[in-house]
Amino acid sequence: MNMNGTLAIWRRDMLVLRRSILSEMIAVVAYPLTIYLAFGIGMQGYIGLVEEIPYGLFIAPGLITMTAVNAAYNESVWSLWFHRRVQFTIETYRVTPISAAEIIIAKILSGFSHGLIKGLVVALVIFAITPFHFPLTNIVTYLAFLIPGSALFSCAGVICGTLLDKPETIGRVEAVLIMPLIFMSGLFFPLSSYSPAIAPFIRLLPTTALFEGARQAMVAGSFSTPFSANLCLSAVVTFAAAVLIFRKKLAE
């Protein structure tokens, strides 16, 4: 497949991001940083150690991951919705010699790029204000989770941006589905807190694979193959679903 269209649209999205990067970063950093200051530093004295590590260290990988995947999801969902419903630029792309798959891959790549850039900025800020230091190998292993995780959320964003016509519905999906999935995955508490009856189901969630796998990678430098396989498979299935749904919706 020719990726000319994908590259052109991705370049467009990166140009727009470059123009607004400073103002966006303030908002992107503010939210996880506030949570980190409140829970990681403020509550650390009360909570102490969680799974034998300081609470601040326990939540740091999750906050970076949350920033990245939220940015990937938000960029994809709003970009696709805006270009489809407000600006009608998707129609403009579709009367040029590029395929629907090229458009969708571009939007997924853009969401993914947003996620990685914003996650990286939050990581740098958290690393700068905390005494924790991570070996480079841990960070590389962590990226093995963050990259498919951002791709997964970017694909999910594309599906929502394609299917949902009203902006308020997009907000509801985020509140009812995306955020609970992130919080249930053990961002702020260990998975051992779940009852034995529920825990196996929670461990099957792709968000658990992402957040728990990413934490284990960054804190302990360990690579969980089942979590990685779950995450990669979920990303591939969501990507296929995103392409199919986009094509079907546009054909209507």
Next chain:
Amino acid sequence: MPASLPLNPDAAIIVRALSKRYGSLTALHSFDLEVKQGEIFALLGPNGAGKTTLIRILTTLMSPTLGEAFVNGLNTALHGLEIRRLIGVVPQENSLDRYLTARENLELHARLHAMEPKRFKGRIDELLELFGLAGRQHDFPDTFSGGMQRRLVVARALLHEPKVLFLDEPTTGLDPQSRRAVWDYIRSIAGEMTIFLTTHYLEEAEHLCQRIAIMDHGRLITMGSSAELKATLTGGAIYEIEFAVGSEHFADMLQKMACVAKMELAGRVVTVTLERWECLAEVVAALNGAELRRISLREKTLEEVFISLTGVRVRE
């Protein structure tokens, strides 16, 4: 018409027995049409007539339920990518990217058409100059007037030098000056490419197009040049008679004449529709003694043709 018939090589657009259904609603009913290479062709119809559906099928945005459509000999259902290389589209909505400058909008379009930077840079300069946007090329479209935005959309559609240009209501919402600027440009490129236009402005179709088709309820009603369409309008000649004084008196008198089919009075002007043009002598005789300022034959307008064929009722 059977799909196996050979294609006319002189036709840029061929539509054969095309139908499109949305659930229980049929937007196009077995529609047939041919547009010649290099022709400027207008498609007229009230809201909901099926014009946009037809354009969406021809521009490969939509598949027909039945029938076939060809653009430059390529089947829209099978050769979407190749057709999109050959066509330029000016949609009803402006569809400009408000986060890119005018020049960046054109650059993005050029890249989507896989144009080399060496080629598209010069072409963009040329089009920006031609459409009077060179001085604003680094500004965002949101800061442009409606006319400038529309000109930028037309420039974008022409950037890759298409063989067939689809204009879906290209001048809707423009002031008369901007509308004329777009018309002038369309006229200037006539012959270089085939232009397929839909419009609500009948004057636009009359000014620009060699042939006009009128459609309604998804069906083609009539097609021909503006003069041919006016000639099909039934009914006798319409005359405007302007009186210096006594217009009411003469209007009453004309109303009672058997050969006058219709009479309207507006101030000193009486407009009469005669059953046949031969009735004119009778009317002139009846006006003996009247203080007349003017008697003129009123030409039938395309709007009258359009209304007579599609009705006066407002469509939802």
